Structures are given as structure tokens and as C-alpha cells.
Amino acid sequence: MDMSATTIIFIIAAFSLGLVVIMQRNNIPPKLRRGLAIASIAFIAFAFFLIVYSLATMGS
Incomplete structure (x- = not known):
């Protein structure tokens, strides 16, 4: 897996955990x-x- 896929999976998991806790x-x-x-x-x-x-480093 490349770095962007790992980052996206972490972001989805973090927001999912927050949603489940709420x-x-x-x-x-x-x-x-x-x-x-x-x-x-x-x-x-x-x-x-x-x-x-990731948005800040997108152009470089």
C-alpha cells in the first residue's frame, strides 16, 4: 500500500471511531x-x- 492509501484509511477510521463514540x-x-x-x-x-x-504538499 502506498502512503496516500494508508492516510485515507486512517482518516476514515478516525472519523468512524468518533461517530461510533457519539x-x-x-x-x-x-x-x-x-x-x-x-x-x-x-x-x-x-x-x-x-x-x-496533504493539501499543503499537493503542489510540490
Whole structure:
């Protein structure tokens, strides 16, 4: 797999995790909820960074 396919898969997975955490927040135990929310925020923030970085380096 090349780097762009890996990046796209990570971005899709990060946003999917965030969506699952938001949709299933009532079914997640309270002790696990905070950790999953923090991990989701970190993954989504890194996914946004990868999107911006790929757009910035697209022309070079």
C-alpha cells in the first residue's frame, strides 16, 4: 500500500471511531467513555492535520 492509501484509511477510521463514540455514548460504560472520547479527539485532530498537510504538499 502506498502512503496516500494508508492516510485515507486512517482518516476514515478516525472519523468512524468518533461517530461510533457519539452515537453509542449511552451504551459505553462511564469509566471507558472518557478515555474513548479523548482518544477519538486525538485521532480526529491528527486526521485533520494529515488532511491539511496533504493539501499543503499537493503542489510540490
